Amino acid sequence: MENDLSLSVFWRCIFTITLIVLVISTNPIRSHEADGGQLATANNSVNSAFSSVYYAEQNGGDVSALVEKLNIAVFLIQKALTENATDPNAATADVSNATTIAQMVSMNSTSVSSSGAMARQLRLYESLGTVATTLGIAAAAYLKGDRVYRRLWLYVYRNHVVKKSDE
Amino acid sequence: MNRQTATLVLASITILVVVTALAPLIPVRQQRYSELGILGPDQTTRGYPTTVGVNQPFLLYGFVGNHEGSIENYQMLVKLGIQSTLVSNSTYANAPVLSTFWHIVRDNETWTFPMTLSVNQVGNNTRIIFELWSYNVPASNFEYTGLWNQIWLNVTA
Numbered sequence: 609m610e611n612d613l614s615l616s617v618f619w620r621c622i623f624t625i626t627l628i629v630l631v632i633s634t635n636p637i638r639s640h641e642a643d644g645g646q647l648a649t650a651n652n653s654v655n656s657a658f659s660s661v662y663y664a665e666q667n668g669g670d671v672s673a674l675v676e677k678l679n680i681a682v683f684l685i686q687k688a689l690t691e692n693a694t695d696p697n698a699a700t701a702d703v704s705n706a707t708t709i710a711q712m713v714s715m716n717s718t719s720v721s722s723s724g725a726m727a728r729q730l731r732l733y734e735s736l737g738t739v740a741t742t743l744g745i746a747a748a749a750y751l752k753g754d755r756v757y758r759r760l761w762l763y764v765y766r767n768h769v770v771k772k773s774d775e
Numbered sequence: 776m777n778r779q780t781a782t783l784v785l786a787s788i789t790i791l792v793v794v795t796a797l798a799p800l801i802p803v804r805q806q807r808y809s810e811l812g813i814l815g816p817d818q819t820t821r822g823y824p825t826t827v828g829v830n831q832p833f834l835l836y837g838f839v840g841n842h843e844g845s846i847e848n849y850q851m852l853v854k855l856g857i858q859s860t861l862v863s864n865s866t867y868a869n870a871p872v873l874s875t876f877w878h879i880v881r882d883n884e885t886w887t888f889p890m891t892l893s894v895n896q897v898g899n900n901t902r903i904i905f906e907l908w909s910y911n912v913p914a915s916n917f918e919y920t921g922l923w924n925q926i927w928l929n930v931t932a
Binding site: 678739746750 | 778781782785786788789793797799800845846848875876877878879
C-alpha cells in the first residue's frame, strides 16, 4: 500500500516536472519572436508615418530628415523578416525600434508640416508685397515722376551749380 | 528722354519685377512618372544570369527612379513565374512572391539596391518577374504602378 502511494507521488512529480519544463521551454520562444501582429503593427506605423510625411511635403515642409528616418524603420523591418528564423530576439527588437521610429516620424511631421505651411504663406506675402510695392512705385513715378524729377534737378542745379558760378 | 520712352521703360521694369516676384508661386507642370530597371551583377545592363542551380543565389540590382513630384513609398515585388504567367502594365502577376524590397524615395531621386535571389524549383523558361508597387496615400494601400520587368532563367538541378 505504502509502495503504491510512493509510486503515485513519483509519477505525479515526473508529470509536474515535465509540465514545468515544457512551459519554460516554449514560453521564451513565444514572447521573443517577432510575430505577424508585431510586424503588421510596424508596417502600419511606417505607412501611416509616410502619409504624414507626404502631407507635410505637400504643405511645403522639408521632409529630407524624416524620409531618412523612415527608411531606417523600413530597413529594420526588412532585417527583422530575415533574422526572424535565426535570431528572434533581435527581430523583435528591430520591429519594436521600427515602430518607435515610425511613430516619432509621424509626430515630427506635424511640426514640419506647419512650419512648411508658414514658410509658404510667408513667401506668398513676400511676393504679393513686392508686387504691391512695385505697382505703387510705378504708379507714383508715372503720376508724379515729372514733377519730382524737375524739382530734384532744380534743387541740385541751384545748390551746386548756380551758387558756385555766382561766387 | 521724352515722356513716352520713360513710360515704356517704367512699364517694362514694372512687368519684369512683378513676373519675377510671382514666378515662385506659379506651379510648374511637368510629366510625372516612375522608373524601374533591373541591372546585372556589375550594375550595368549586361551579365544577366541565364542558367542557375536550384537554391543557388545570384545577384542582380534593382533601379527605381521617382519623378512623381512628391515622395514615394515603393515596394519592389520579385515573383516566380512560368512561361504562361500573365503580367502586363495593367495586371500584376498572379505568382508566388520570392522577395520584397521596400524604400521611400524622394522626388527626383533614384534607388539602386542589390537583390540576392534564389529559386527553389527546377524548370526551363522560369521567369523572375519584378513589379513596382507604390503606396497610395488616400487609399492607404500599395497599388501596382504598371511597371514591371523580367528575366528568363533555366533552373537546373
